[in-house]
Amino acid sequence: GENVEQHPSTLSVQEGDSAVIKCTYSDSASNYFPWYKQELGKGPQLIIDIRSNVGEKKDQRIAVTLNKTAKHFSLHITETQPEDSAVYFCAATDSWGKLQFGAGTQVVVTP
């Protein structure tokens, strides 16, 4: 089955710097890769996603890149702000369309 690994588990960045979170997956049939942001006391919020026919997608300060050959995808946050502090999860669909999640990255943006 699908196995999604996410790194790093914690990431501390200075406000204004960029943050990058990387995920790898194992199922070559995976075709959908969402990213979720979870703030304290809230449920995961879908912030961006990418499908396998696209290599990169950008939405304001966040972007996702996908390398299907290497089976990895990354989340990039530019010009980080304190409100970007949260836990971020990557996910990938398995062969049956079920989402398999990474273990999460705690991002802390310090002023």
Next chain:
Amino acid sequence: ETGVTQTPRHLVMGMTNKKSLKCEQHLGHNAMYWYKQSAKKPLELMFVYNFKEQTENNSVPSRFSPECPNSSHLFLHLHTLQPEDSALYLCASSQDTSGYEQYFGPGTRLTVT
């Protein structure tokens, strides 16, 4: 908010109690999900419903019993739980079961004493 609501937000129950978690989605979706979120672990899929029919039971113990009376409402009935069942229980919905664009509720923080 995402259009998915969950009640209660917090629940403390003893091992012999029976309680229910409720989820409602206002997005017109056809698929609904229960996930379990434990500290430092990936989200675990528990159940999937599509058009009110259960399509996935991810080897969940029978002390968790889901119910989906219609495409907008989902329940999780709990009885004789164990302390290791303490976790955040998340409901999600999507247009279909393709895996695309799942939207989550805020979760119910469950503590079993």
